[in-house]
Amino acid sequence: MQTKRVIRSVLSLSLCLLVSGNLSAAEKHPRLFLTDQKVAEIKKAIGVEGSHHAEAFGALKSWVDTKGRQPHDPKSKNWNYERAFMGRGAAFVHVITGEKKYAELAFAVLKDVHDKPGPDKRLPDQLKTYGLAKATVGEGFALAYDWCYHAWSQAQRDYIKNVLKRSLDIWLKYGHSQLSVSRGSNWAAVCRGAELVMMLASYEEGDRAKRLKYLVGQLQQHMAIAYGPGGLSQEGIGYTGYGGIYLLEACYALAETGDDTLIKQLDKHAFWKLQMFSGTSLVTDQLKRRYLQQGVSGSAINDEGWASLTLRSVPKDQRPYFGWYYDRHMGKLAPGKPSDKYDNQRAAWVWALLCYPTDLETANPAKTLGHAHFDYKTGGFFFRNRWQDQNDILFAVFSDLANHKAWDKREATGIRLIAHGTPFFGGPSKYSGAGLHSRLLVDGKANGGKKSGKNGQNVVAESNAAGGYVIVGGGSTYKSLAVDDLQRHVLVDFSLGKDAAVLSTLDRVKSSKTHAYTWNVNLGDDKGDGGIKVAAGSEAGRQTFLLKGKNGWVKGWVLHPADARIKTGDPLQIETKGADTDIWIAMLVGNGTPPKGAITGEGLASVLKIAGQTIRFDETKNRIRLEK
DSSP: OHHHHHHHHHHHHHHHHHHHTOOGGGSOSOOSSOOHHHHHHHHHHHTSTTSHHHHHHHHHHHHHHHHTTOOSOTTSSOHHHHHHHHHHHHHHHHHHHOOHHHHHHHHHHHHHHHHSOTTTOOOTTOTTSOHHHHHHHHHHHHHHHHHHGGGSOHHHHHHHHHHHHHHHHHHHHOOOGGGSSSSOSHHIIIIIHHHHHHHHHTTOTTTTHHHHHHHHHHHHHHHHHHOOTTSOOSSOHHHHHHHHHHHHHHHHHHHHTTOOHHHHHHTTSOHHHHHHHHBOOOBTTTTBOBBOOOTTOOSBOOOSSHHHHHGGGSOGGGHHHHHHHHHHHTSTTSSSOGGGSSSOGGGTHHHHHHHSOTTOOOOOOHHHHOSEEEETTTTEEEEESOSSSTTOEEEEEEOOOOOOSSOOOOOTTOEEEEETTEEEEEOOTTOOOGGGOSSEEETTBSOOSSOOOOOOSOOEEEEOSSEEEEEEEOHHHHHTTTOSEEEEEEEEEOTTOTTOEEEEEEEEEEOSSOEEEEEEEEESBTTBOTTOEEEEEEETTEEEEEEEOSSOEEEEEEEEOTTOEEEOSSSEEEEEEESSEEEEEEEEEESSSOOOOEEESSGGGOEEEETTEEEEEETTTTEEEEEO
């Protein structure tokens, strides 16, 4: 009888603890991403030699086994980031293999975060720690806690859980300018996204219901403000990819708990299509993937999970096409070793394993998606000739159609080009030098020192079977330079063959004052010219230029004005003077031997015959034409 009373007392106490939320056994783990069914699917796929999952898991496990307790370079200052990534990576390997040693490794490296923080001292639970660092390190604690829960002792669970609780308390006090304005900054995605994941992984939302509602609202607002329907943001593709890691993870994590609020907003932004039209395949000799540079972003995204996480957000009927791109962009059909692929930075192989469907059958998107992707809200117009290899040709032109309180660059009329593994035309990234822009300069300036605001002008954007045509306005950026009006016409045509493209720009300037105008392109990107060789020449009395990359070239003809001067170097510049002015450049992108062109006529009546085609301007229809 005494024994029964003791049992009843214990059960009664347990029930009270469960109701109050103080008994850790009430938590069911893994809660996020790794269901029994998903684990079984991944294990089966890993067993298929040479498959996506086999290669990605092999790369992850090799990294975990090799780096172990010291994933960081002891000479660096950033130790805790790598420890957080190792914690997540080792935890994932534990779940898949069932080997407890990986759970022990995950705990050990996370405990080192506080015990041996290193020079950077980037801690998730200290107020003074930089917000982006708090988010990055905290996310590693969260997923390791969720995935290693049953392999850890109660003392280990309590240690990590207390770190997470302290971190969540700190977020309530933490402030930053980019978190208190319009929520359009990538800071909102990173900080609010990571906090949400930390809360859900540790079952803290019950005691923080008000904060949970706030985080969901902030992320909803961020997506609505920051991104257009085409997935583009004013900060740039690089920052979209960086913030997207945390944003997508948070959307999926909330959905795992049965709330699809964020998924509904996410579905309004085609991040998958933006990637397909802006990202190159792995370039064999450089082991780098490049993106069309935009906003304050560089030309590279560090493959930290954005592409792999995006796989889960692609509409089901479009997944075969995104999968085709993914496989060649960084997957099993891309050049390089498995350790170079599958989102190999920050242990993001985890997302390549979780989000790539084990039954995915890919299909070439060329006929289905065409050659163009437009985001009218943000003002980005993208063109791509194919999805095959590093020799694909990608081009974009931008117009400042969105403006909110976040990082921004005046890029009305800006053009970008990546072809044959070379970023030919780049942008300024975070820097302010006029020569870093790939657009028209006025009196040597890119802007007049005043806020550009929105473009405020209608955009013409047309797509067709061969490419398309875009007209963008200069807006207030050029008004600040004392130009009354500027329209840049852009013709993009891929009809000449698999490795070629015809590109032509026509800048139509209206001004009551005389200015020095410079057709300017920043060769390579903000970090250099990428080894591009530049030469100038002439054909039929017109100036020409030739840009040579490692595997291809861009040849250009200055069709008007005839007296324009070319300055070779980085940037490449074509100069003229006037008030009302037209500047017409025709370009051919290709490989092999650049052809010569034949030019007849003068001014906008000039006709260029090149590669069996004719380029002319139709004054009546106000269009550049490419005709046989």
